[in-house]
Amino acid sequence: MANLLWLQGGACSGNTMSFLNADEPSVCxxxxxFGINILWHPSLGIELGDNLQKILRDCxxxxxxxxxxxxxxxxxxxPDGSGEWNRFAGRPMKQWVTELSTVANYVLAVGDCATxxxxxxxxxxxxxxxxxxxxxxxxxxxxGAEYRSKSGFxxxxxxxxxxxxxxITQIIIAVATGRAADIALDELQRPKTFFQTxxxxxxxxxxxxxxxxxxxxxxxxxxxxxxxxxxxxPMTHSPCNRILWNRQSSKTRAGMPCxxxxxxxxxxxxxxxxxxxxxxTVMGVPRELPAGVDKRGYIxxxxxxxxxxxxxxxxxxxxx
Amino acid sequence: MLNxxxxxxxxxxxxxxxxxxxxxxxPFPENDRQFATLLYALRDLDPKDLKGKLVLSGFTNYPYxxxxxxxxxxxxxxxxxxxxxxxxxxxxxxxDWWCRLxxx
Numbered sequence: 001m002a003n004l005l006w007l008q009g010g011a012c013s014g015n016t017m018s019f020l021n022a023d024e025p026s027v028c029x030x031x032x033x034f035g036i037n038i039l040w041h042p043s044l045g046i047e048l049g050d051n052l053q054k055i056l057r058d059c060x061x062x063x064x065x066x067x068x069x070x071x072x073x074x075x076x077x078x079p080d081g082s083g084e085w086n087r088f089a090g091r092p093m094k095q096w097v098t099e100l101s102t103v104a105n106y107v108l109a110v111g112d113c114a115t116x117x118x119x120x121x122x123x124x125x126x127x128x129x130x131x132x133x134x135x136x137x138x139x140x141x142x143x144g145a146e147y148r149s150k151s152g153f154x155x156x157x158x159x160x161x162x163x164x165x166x167x168i169t170q171i172i173i174a175v176a177t178g179r180a181a182d183i184a185l186d187e188l189q190r191p192k193t194f195f196q197t198x199x200x201x202x203x204x205x206x207x208x209x210x211x212x213x214x215x216x217x218x219x220x221x222x223x224x225x226x227x228x229x230x231x232x233x234p235m236t237h238s239p240c241n242r243i244l245w246n247r248q249s250s251k252t253r254a255g256m257p258c259x260x261x262x263x264x265x266x267x268x269x270x271x272x273x274x275x276x277x278x279x280x281t282v283m284g285v286p287r288e289l290p291a292g293v294d295k296r297g298y299i300x301x302x303x304x305x306x307x308x309x310x311x312x313x314x315x316x317x318x319x320x
Numbered sequence: 321m322l323n324x325x326x327x328x329x330x331x332x333x334x335x336x337x338x339x340x341x342x343x344x345x346x347p348f349p350e351n352d353r354q355f356a357t358l359l360y361a362l363r364d365l366d367p368k369d370l371k372g373k374l375v376l377s378g379f380t381n382y383p384y385x386x387x388x389x390x391x392x393x394x395x396x397x398x399x400x401x402x403x404x405x406x407x408x409x410x411x412x413x414x415x416d417w418w419c420r421l422x423x424x
Contacts, residue, residue, distance in 0.1 A: 214396060
């Protein structure tokens with residue numbers, strides 16, 4: 001039996017929605033098959049008021065062992081560092097976060113807001129939002145760079161806007177079944193098993209990427225979305241085309257450019273006009289190239305690929 | 321036939337360029353805001369205004385600049401169809417042509 005507590009700070013509940021849509025295993029399976037005891041969750045907990053405060057106080061005191069503390073949303077510090085803008089169970093949420101993180105065996109940050117600050121932490125960040133252990137790419141965040149949970153782990157970051165249900169449930173299961181030591185983290189404290197590969201890995205448009213054929217409008221089934229429509233698939237670490245959404249598809253498969261939502265800089269360029277769904281270029285060359293590719297190599301590759309491109313690459317090959 | 325009409329239009333554009341049509345090759349849009357401004361201007365043209373499209377987008381019938389930029393390497397160029405797939409242009413072209421909406 002592993003006790004799990006889920007709290008939500010500055011967030012839209014998107015990760016809760018994603019979690020509740022998990023299906024292999026489902027949230028019910030977590031309880032019935034994997035022995036996870038959900039102490040409280042904003043959408044599942046039935047306790048309110050004093051009863052909820054008692055659960056939280058019992059966790060902090062150690063009366064209830066807290067095995068997994070999951071936090072969704074930013075830690076809100078406004079106004080003036082007090083955290084009063086986000087009161088929960090009788091006090092600023094940030095105070096609960098501090099105390100619960102001290103007693104938890106493992107702390108998981110779920111979604112961009114909890115990991116890096118996400119959209120609430122965009123400049124000028126009026127809510128003084130922070131991620132649990134990062135603020136954008138800078139390590140530190142609310143708990144500080146040196147923070148370790150009782151098990152010795154830093155915060156495990158499961159980013160995404162939202163995170164895929166499987167990324168959440170599989171890490172919960174690994175921790176709850178005593179396999180946390182198998183979770184290798186990257187430099188941003190993301191589980192490598194999910195965040196070592198690129199969004200582009202497994203994308204059905206890879207042939208068009210290779211032959212430099214561009215999608216020039218939404219909904220086109222031919223062409224790659226990187227060249228013109230701002231897709232960040234070649235630079236973003238996520239398994240979105242390996243672990244499909246709803247077991248069916250992904251953004252890029254459906255013709256929607258990847259927004260890079262598992263990276264700390266999301267939303268990129270602070271959503272300035274003209275930066276969303278448009279590949280940013282300098283003198284006609286993309287400002288950001290696929291990871292590990294330099295400008296000279298990119299130009300040479302483009303010339304070669306264009307020369308080698310077969311005729312079929314220019315057509316929609318997905319006949320329904 | 322689509323190919324015939326595209327070939328015919330390509331030949332017509334070629335003739336206009338060979339006859340010395342003056343087009344606006346400068347300034348090259350350095351960033352996406354400038355690029356978008358050009359696209360908006362193209363959208364405002366009558367879709368049948370071929371000359372207007374060529375002038376505004378700065379068509380040349382030769383590679384342009386020190387880097388010899390040309391359609392052949394442009395992201396919008398469909399090699400086999402010899403076609404510019406940028407929706408605002410959507411014109412038959414030749415691999416050694418260029419315009420200032422070029423991007424790689």
